[in-house]
Amino acid sequence: QNPSVPSGPTAPLTPSAYTYNFGTKLLMNGSRGDDVKELQRFLNKALGLGLVEDGILGPKTIGVIRQWQKSQGLKDDGIVGPQTKAKMLELAKGFK
DSSP, X not given: OOTTSXXXXXXXXXXXXXXXXXXXXXXXXXXXXXXHHHHHHHHHHHHTOOOOOSSBOOHHHHHHHHHHHHHTTSOOSSOBOHHHHHXXXXXXXXXX
């Protein structure tokens, strides 16, 4: 056992602050839930925004997604599908 890695009851119970779970479904205007909160959390961290992390995907967040998709060379349709999620997770690995 590696002594530098906590184990047992002292091990952290939450994932890293920069781990995201966007779920498996497409996220689009009107989507709701924890996966949308994760998306909002990512956008706030990646872009230094102050989006409300309410789990409701509305026009303001869609606008931000479209701009971000365009900046990343993705189709800027405002829909968060497999390609957009993969790019987001790839970028999140570099967060500090």
